[in-house]
Amino acid sequence: MFTATQPIRDIVAELSSAGAILARFEIDSRRHADENLEQACSAAQLSVEQVLEKLEDAALREEGAARPDPTQFTLTRLIQYIVRVHHRYLREQLPRLIAMVRPAAQNSAQAAAWRRISALLEALRDVMAQHFEKEEQVLFPYIAQIDDDPHLACLPPDSSFRSMTETVFVMAQEHESIDRVLNEIERVLTQLEGAASRDFAEGFRALKNDIDAHVHLEDYCLFPRAIRTESAADIRG
Numbered sequence: 001m002f003t004a005t006q007p008i009r010d011i012v013a014e015l016s017s018a019g020a021i022l023a024r025f026e027i028d029s030r031r032h033a034d035e036n037l038e039q040a041c042s043a044a045q046l047s048v049e050q051v052l053e054k055l056e057d058a059a060l061r062e063e064g065a066a067r068p069d070p071t072q073f074t075l076t077r078l079i080q081y082i083v084r085v086h087h088r089y090l091r092e093q094l095p096r097l098i099a100m101v102r103p104a105a106q107n108s109a110q111a112a113a114w115r116r117i118s119a120l121l122e123a124l125r126d127v128m129a130q131h132f133e134k135e136e137q138v139l140f141p142y143i144a145q146i147d148d149d150p151h152l153a154c155l156p157p158d159s160s161f162r163s164m165t166e167t168v169f170v171m172a173q174e175h176e177s178i179d180r181v182l183n184e185i186e187r188v189l190t191q192l193e194g195a196a197s198r199d200f201a202e203g204f205r206a207l208k209n210d211i212d213a214h215v216h217l218e219d220y221c222l223f224p225r226a227i228r229t230e231s232a233a234d235i236r237g
Contacts, residue, residue: 002056004036007034008032015058025046071221074147075144087132090128093210098125104200120188134170134171137156142167143222146230150233151233168226175215
């Protein structure tokens with residue numbers, strides 16, 4: 001799934017046909033590599049929605065055969081994929097959902113339920129911000145070092161974690177906490193009716209599905225592989 005604020009260089013990296021598609025819109029993917037899609041479309045006076053639609057259509061056509069399988073990536077490439085695809089998606093979409101809820105929480109006949117959802121989304125935003133900081137500043141750099149040379153890898157000296165296993169255990173606990181918040185939002189959502197709830201439900205379920213895929217990739221692919229690599233290095237040492 002691509003977004004308007006995603007850099008051109010990342011879109012081209014994720015989709016093999018993106019450069020050709022952008023060229024048809026007279027967007028030079030090399031010259032505009034550091035711009036996001038919205039900026040490039042604005043400069044060319046294009047509809048960003050139309051360009052996104054073409055990119056998504058191409059991604060669907062490549063699904064399964066040509067698109068890479070993240071579970072087959074190196075540890076470093078898998079980390080890049082998680083951050084660029086899943087972390088970015090949540091950072092962009094969660095504020096949008098929070099903004100959707102605020103008017104209903106103030107003016108709706110079902111304001112109490114909407115206020116509960118608003119509070120849960122705010123809590124989710126705070127939890128995810130802290131969670132991402134631990135991953136991106138501590139755990140992921142350590143795993144990338146392991147991927148490069150396990151014998152030289154070390155956690156930052158100012159980190160509160162002492163080992164890979166301890167860090168992964170904390171991340172897994174936080175994943176469970178995040179899942180509980182998502183399930184509670186879904187439960188409250190069943191109490192709501194009307195167009196606002198339908199629009200929010202569509203966006204929220206897309207977010208939840210992305211988080212589920214993201215967590216599964218970390219818990220069942222990235223973390224176990226990193227632990228095995230670290231352990232093998234200790235045995236050889």
